[in-house]
Amino acid sequence: MADATLPQHLHIVALQTELTDLPKISLPAPYTFSLTKYVTTPIGQVAERLRDADIAIITTVPIRADTLDPAVTNKLKLICAVASGTDTIDLAACRARGIRVLNNPACNIDAVAEHALALYFAARRSILPSMMALTANEWPQRGTLIKTAEHANGTLPARRCAAETAVVVGYGGVGKRLVELLRMLGMNVVVAGRKGQAAADVPTGRVAFDEAIMTATALFLCCPRTPDTLDLLSTAEFATMQPDSILVNVSRGGIVDETALLVALQTNQIAGAGVDVFAQEPASSETSPLLAPDVVGAGLNLVMTPHTAWVSAQTNANNARVLLENLNGFINGKMEEERIKA
Template identity: 55%
Template sequence: MANPGISASDASAKNFNIVALETFFTPLPELAVPSPHTFTLTEYTRTSQDELHERIKDADVLITTAIPLRADALSVEACPNLKLIAVLAAGTDSVDLAACTARGIRVMSSPNCNADVVAEHALALYFAVRRTLLPTMRDLRAGEWPRRGTLMKGSFVAGKPPRGCRDETAAIIGYGHVGKNLMKLLTGLGMKVIVSGRKGAPAPEGRVTFDEALKTATVIFLCCPRSPETLGLIAAPEFDLMQNDAVLVNVSRGGIVDEGALFRALTDGRIHGAGVDVFDIEPAGPETSVLLGSDAEGLNLVATPHAAWIGGATTSNYQRVLCENINGFISGKVEADRVRA
């Protein structure tokens, strides 16, 4: 890998200006840099786009999580000294990687820091949707149990009771750290698990084609990164392939599922239900997502606010990897699987 850390011209003792843009998500650990280098640290709890240019103009190193860093903000004129963007997240879709590559700005992510808790959150969404917990609770609180005499059939599909784990075929779309952890959990519960190949491509050995995964699965887990090839991955044609008692769980990124198509599939009873943790526009609300509007209130839909990553070990993992990424970059010994540009 070319130029994995600082360049030869920066090898002598240097003071690095480190700017943390959004410590709201993950508090910073105690930072240090390899001797004889020194650093100056400036921390901001949150940063808006209006504040971005002023805050990064003198930075050598940026620490960020979700704020969009586009080509104009990454130009030589905007941040002439910038050498490293350390992202406290597994995904780097908020950063214009092409602009960074063109300038030689290194971008490093924090993979496998939250894979356990994201897989567990996906499982929680599955159970809530499969058992139709929210619609049943709404009916219960509305006094429907004494009026109807029973709410037992609230989770039935076509007159049939809900599947148990041993009757499920789970398809995993996106077989990275989260997908692998999810495989262990699902297998332990007794589910048959299949792993999908890429959309429109032959399935590699040990996997099934994308279309076969959608047709065969009774529960579909999305845990793939956001990229040009995954945007709009699940839309109306894909919902038409699914079984009518299928459950869709999305813990990947917004934009991978067409929200309008998902709303229609739920409204029409095309699938049994869905659990989503991510949205096209975030922060999301009724004014930005049809999935959160009043028309969605009666659906078998469980929505959480991009919270799957939150867990006891996530913060400490992010803090450890951040220190490793900054120190590795300065010393010229980066972890190759963390480099995104």
């Protein structure tokens, strides 16, 4: 049943069309709408741009408590997050206002899982250090670049997939798909329990977190960002990992302590890393130690992408479909429960 308090004419504001192409929007009769689109929206302009909005469409721009103040956005009734995560939205403030938040779960599962594999192979095979040595004309100077394909300064040959113990942290849609792919590659796959979870509470078929990261030769992070997962991996955890282990992070920034990761790579505590997310985004040399000028080009086995694991034609099509379903479901009072966040 439609919400009787909804006005028949709705103003929709899309704040970040540079990240997601909007589908052709239509609403069920008798509702009409006006649409204002922005290519990008600086944080400082979010509140003003949503001042007269009934519905906001976002991807990653923060929607904070000050924006959700009734004196600022008194008309706002729905936030559609065209993303799987809602960690940039103050959900508590939305609940207090009765503002509905709907997201797009499961739209990017295949793309993110496949990107995780791309990062794994790039790091496991030392693609970046090898390429940098090659393009620096070091092959004729050194006679061979075979050692660039090995880890820990050429003392640990790369593992094949069949010799990997792959640990997956986070067993949502991406985690489940990743487990399938890793097993098809012949890896021994382990799903980790939650950090700090008592042994008696670890679900059947999973391994306690501390034990899992100690045995991992390839560690994949695909968990949501919550207070419990912030700095999930830091100095203490890296100290327990195997020296030829590879870390892949396609979850969210802040789950890995970036300074601790850099030290772990520089001191050969781990063999390499593939990173798609950063604690502060957009990331730069001013915000992330991983992007500092003396790190980039220093020969570390570190491959990085700018939060693009989700990008694919399939993801775009899924996002468009689910966004329309969310808009129409909200108006008709028929929303998918797994998409409701507030």
